[in-house]
Amino acid sequence: MESTMKEMRDGVSVLDLDPKSTVGGGVEDVYGEDRATEDQLVTPWTFSVASGYSLLRDPQHNKGLAFTQNERDSHYLRGLLPPAVVNQELQERKLMNSIRQYQVPLQKYVAMMDLQRNQRLFYKLLVDNVEELLPVVYTPTVGEACQKYGSIFRRPQGLYISLNEKGKILEVLKNWPERSIQVIVVTDGERILGLGDLGCQGMGIPVGKLALYTALGGLRPSSCLPVTIDVGTNNEELLNNEFYIGLRQRRATGKEYSELLHEFMTAVKQNYGEKVLVQFEDFANHNAFDLLAKYGTTHLVFNDDIQGTASVVLAGVVAALNLIGGSLNEHKFLFLGAGEAGTGIAELIALEVSKRTKVPLEETRKKIWLVDSKGLIVSSRKDSLQHFKQPWAHEHEPVKDLLSAVKAIKPTVLIGSSGVGRTFTKEVIEAVSSYNEKPLILALSNPTSQSECTAEEAYTWSEGRAIFASGSPFDPFEYNGKVYVSGQANNAYIFPGFGLGLVISGAIRVHDDMLLAASEALAGQVSKENYDMGLIYPPFSNIRKISAQIAASVAAKAYELGLATRLPRPADLFKYAESCMYTPNYRSYR
Ligand SMILES: O=C([O-])CC(=O)C(=O)O
Numbered sequence: 001m002e003s004t005m006k007e008m009r010d011g012v013s014v015l016d017l018d019p020k021s022t023v024g025g026g027v028e029d030v031y032g033e034d035r036a037t038e039d040q041l042v043t044p045w046t047f048s049v050a051s052g053y054s055l056l057r058d059p060q061h062n063k064g065l066a067f068t069q070n071e072r073d074s075h076y077l078r079g080l081l082p083p084a085v086v087n088q089e090l091q092e093r094k095l096m097n098s099i100r101q102y103q104v105p106l107q108k109y110v111a112m113m114d115l116q117r118n119q120r121l122f123y124k125l126l127v128d129n130v131e132e133l134l135p136v137v138y139t140p141t142v143g144e145a146c147q148k149y150g151s152i153f154r155r156p157q158g159l160y161i162s163l164n165e166k167g168k169i170l171e172v173l174k175n176w177p178e179r180s181i182q183v184i185v186v187t188d189g190e191r192i193l194g195l196g197d198l199g200c201q202g203m204g205i206p207v208g209k210l211a212l213y214t215a216l217g218g219l220r221p222s223s224c225l226p227v228t229i230d231v232g233t234n235n236e237e238l239l240n241n242e243f244y245i246g247l248r249q250r251r252a253t254g255k256e257y258s259e260l261l262h263e264f265m266t267a268v269k270q271n272y273g274e275k276v277l278v279q280f281e282d283f284a285n286h287n288a289f290d291l292l293a294k295y296g297t298t299h300l301v302f303n304d305d306i307q308g309t310a311s312v313v314l315a316g317v318v319a320a321l322n323l324i325g326g327s328l329n330e331h332k333f334l335f336l337g338a339g340e341a342g343t344g345i346a347e348l349i350a351l352e353v354s355k356r357t358k359v360p361l362e363e364t365r366k367k368i369w370l371v372d373s374k375g376l377i378v379s380s381r382k383d384s385l386q387h388f389k390q391p392w393a394h395e396h397e398p399v400k401d402l403l404s405a406v407k408a409i410k411p412t413v414l415i416g417s418s419g420v421g422r423t424f425t426k427e428v429i430e431a432v433s434s435y436n437e438k439p440l441i442l443a444l445s446n447p448t449s450q451s452e453c454t455a456e457e458a459y460t461w462s463e464g465r466a467i468f469a470s471g472s473p474f475d476p477f478e479y480n481g482k483v484y485v486s487g488q489a490n491n492a493y494i495f496p497g498f499g500l501g502l503v504i505s506g507a508i509r510v511h512d513d514m515l516l517a518a519s520e521a522l523a524g525q526v527s528k529e530n531y532d533m534g535l536i537y538p539p540f541s542n543i544r545k546i547s548a549q550i551a552a553s554v555a556a557k558a559y560e561l562g563l564a565t566r567l568p569r570p571a572d573l574f575k576y577a578e579s580c581m582y583t584p585n586y587r588s589y590r
């Protein structure tokens with residue numbers, strides 16, 4: 001490959017990429033044919049990109065000042081850039097300096113989103129500074145970003161499918177510039193984190209989740225599609241906000257809603273085939289369970305809030321046994337919140353105990369209790385309970401609130417999945433700490449404002465005895481001369497590796513055993529050093545290795561279950577997963 005440019009067409013040049021620069025280039029390389037349309041392919045490393053001014057406006061190929069003098073010559077960039085050539089490392093250092101100057105988290109978020117004009121630099125920052133930038137592009141800041149999405153809106157990201165697009169969804173999918181989509185994250189914005197109905201402004205969530213798919217799980221950015229389904233919003237404040245970006249109407253429900261969703265799911269399969277993964281995110285309870293049940297048998301679907309959260313929490317609980325003692329079946333669980341996360345986690349724990357002990361699921365469920373807004377879920381309430389709560393209606397006299405439930409049940413593990421902040425009061429934490437030497441307390445709701453308690457509260461009120469993790473991150477906290485570092489029990493540990501495992505095996509359905517495999521893989525990554533610090537999750541700094549481990553376990557399970565279509569099965573799935581991961585280093589254009 002000698003020539004730098006094979007031809008010019010309509011301002012589009014065909015470039016040779018230096019194959020050396022693609023080392024670790026990942027899913028890109030494995031699916032190299034996906035990167036460009038057939039007619040643009042001249043050699044495996046040659047495809048069309050814009051040139052000149054358009055190249056600087058093309059997020060996938062733009063390198064800013066990192067274009068070398070040779071590249072500037074060969075791609076009509078001379079004069080369009082100042083003379084200095086600044087390599088990617090220096091660009092990264094400069095940007096991190098400037099992001100650190102911002103005091104307001106939302107400013108950091110906007111700066112990161114603006115950086116998507118140079119996709120590889122955006123991902124380089126995120127991969128290299130994952131612990132620092134996760135709270136910026138993800139929870140908690142993404143929650144505030146969604147609340148103010150209309151005001152901070154600069155340019156559209158992702159695909160908006162509203163009621164206006166009914167009957168035309170397939171055409172809308174074809175408007176998206178990328179053809180080879182592997183993962184879609186879709187929301188209808190009705191239950192964004194613990195913040196409620198944010199309508200069309202929920203788009204921040206699919207965008208953020210998919211940024212993590214790439215940074216943490218190594219999926220190619222061009223294979224990821226964020227989608228927001230806009231059926232209106234019941235959020236009066238947004239309906240009256242002049243900057244609101246969505247349909248100004250109350251939510252469509254019933255047939256109108258399900259028809260739009262069905263058209264979307266049908267169009268997705270028609271356009272991208274059966275191996276595209278659709279991740280449902282932040283739907284309200286009343287749709288989430290039904291959508292998962294309905295499409296789970298016909299599509300490759302996964303509900304992050306039900307299944308991803310369950311898998312990450314099960315991993316944390318299993319890991320925590322090393323600190324709190326006992327085996328899984330000896331523990332008693334009490335949840336505040338009986339929605340997607342609560343019942344999803346409860347079911348996966350019951351399933352794991354059942355597998356370990358060979359005790360039937362109906363029995364293993366009995367050590368798991370849930371409290372909702374009406375009190376403890378008990379058998380006398382059965383007739384008025386939504387279907388997903390019914391398996392948890394055990395025999396017990398009515399109990400009206402969490403504190404009384406703690407006193408009645410005496411759980412060893414307390415889990416907050418309520419979406420309501422500060423509900424683990426001093427009395428609740430003191431009570432659970434009075435029955436347990438080391439209570440396991442998980443405050444899962446997001447963002448930070450909705451966390452059931454803070455790290456400081458959990459450690460102080462348990463007199464430093466709690467093993468604590470939360471959905472949104474808390475800074476280390478010093479108490480009685482000891483520094484307590486808490487883990488982040490967030491589905492971000494699971495979904496990127498889980499999705500990678502499905503993609504590399506060509507899985508066509510998600511199975512519960514894959515979630516258990518992912519949990520086990522994650523729990524297996526917690527080191528003695530982590531345990532010594534009281535942690536039940538490994539640090540995010542190691543997340544790409546962890547994701548590859550999870551991917552390998554999930555893929556192995558897909559092959560075992562006969563759900564994998566990519567044949568032959570790679571001998572070493574971990575190595576294969578790693579080799580498939582996108583790395584954001586610049587490529588050189590020769
Ligand atoms: O997005 C997060 O941080 C975790 C999650 O799925 C949720 O809270 O809905």
Ligand SMILES: [Mg+2]
Pocket residue numbers: 193281282304305
């Ligand atoms: Mg979610």
